[in-house]
Amino acid sequence: MSETRSLAGRHALITGGSRGIGYATAQRLAQLGARVTIMGRDAASLERAGASLSRYGDIGLAAGDVARPEAVQQAFAQAKAALGAIDILVNNAGQAVSQPFARLDAAAWQQMLAVNLTGVFHCMQAALPDMRENGWGRIVNVASTAGLIGYPYVSAYCAAKHGVIGLTRAVALETARQGITVNAVCPGYTETDIVHEAVANISRKTGLAPEQARAKLAERNPQGRLIQPEEVADAVAWLCGSGAASINGQALPVDGGEVMAG
Template sequence: MAELTGRIALVTGGGRGIGRSVALSLASAGADVAVTARSPKELDETAAAIRALGRRAEAIVCDVSERTQVDAMVARVKTALGDPLILVNNAGIAASAKLTDTTDEMWDRMLRVNASGAFYCTRAVLPLMLAAKWGRIVNMASVAGRAGAPYIAAYTASKHALLGLTRAVAAEVASRGITVNAVCPGYVDTEMTDASAANIVKRTGRTEEDARKILEGFSPQGRLMTAPEVAAMTTYLCSDVARGINGQGIVLDGGALQS
């Protein structure tokens, strides 16, 4: 198990799903964890679960697509817990549409949350990591950051941008004790995937059970990935034993997309 005692972690999109699982996994490994998202209730629930594990927690409402909110949020983390030397950029949104139906607003919002949000958070915490000569950044990308798919042009572009950011920053700080990696899950059993299934039902008239089978069929294992699986990989990448892994986009999809 990863050993993170004494470390301070910041997890964006930490109110539910993958983000909550990551926050609890990091706390189980010994880290104190700040979580941020837009839902106060969900954040408070995550923070309470972290404290139940015996770790300190801070819940902060923040829209990562707004730079001023990000800067204020990081300042609050420093005051409440200390310098966050672990950053998990998990906040993200998804939507599907034909390219010709993709609006400017959809495109811009997708890029602002999924790519610019990670940029703002990384830029805000990187000076702390450079000063400490240690840091771990994990960006929650997607298999859509490694390959294209129909009807998700905006989402795919945003995740490709996030993977590009991962590689560029990893190269920039490789000699400074900092690693930057991305986790690229396939469909994960979360509320976001529930929304994808509902969209299939709406578009095709299939049953919800059939829609979930379609999504499960994208993996050769015939199943959805789980949030704890993604969290375990993320926590490993934050550990000292993973210090040789840098600039990678690690796929978790049961073998559909092979490196």
């Protein structure tokens, strides 16, 4: 099978798939021949993204909130009815709240865990039966460098992403003999809506101009830049391919060397 169609015949479901890393991943996997379902909470955003992605192949849409188990079950059933059993799951949906720990309330804490960690749990449980039955599967969880090191003012986000990496490692061991791999990618600061919101928050609290705030975030990367969504998508695509069949239970930084330098 040529590299250009290396995922032909596979059905990939991507949460948070209408923008940012999720959209870039959907595009990349579709280019490699996969049938792709993008899942998200905003039906209008899904429609726009789906229309744009349709040039690359079969694109399905599934509206649902990953934090709600019944919504996940409905979305996965819809995806399977349209495009068949799910072979690849990319858990990309996520949110970040910036607060000093002393001012972090229980509601914000629970929301960060619900979306960033429990949502991954719900989606993995929904996807694994098909993968076990078919003897093949790829799960890639989009974690963060915040799952490998600490960041100030995002303690709940850090805790959730550390949890994603632990969950990744545990399930990877449970499914290793079933033709399934489970890995995580850990982007540094990436050109996404979450970073745009962080830039606005820094500007509002410090008085820095937006370009100065962006530069502060880029400083964490030894390359002195923000990661691009397409770079993360390429890492995900590699983990889904045959060349990464022995890569299992890993947390792959996509960060220009930030974690190493730290």
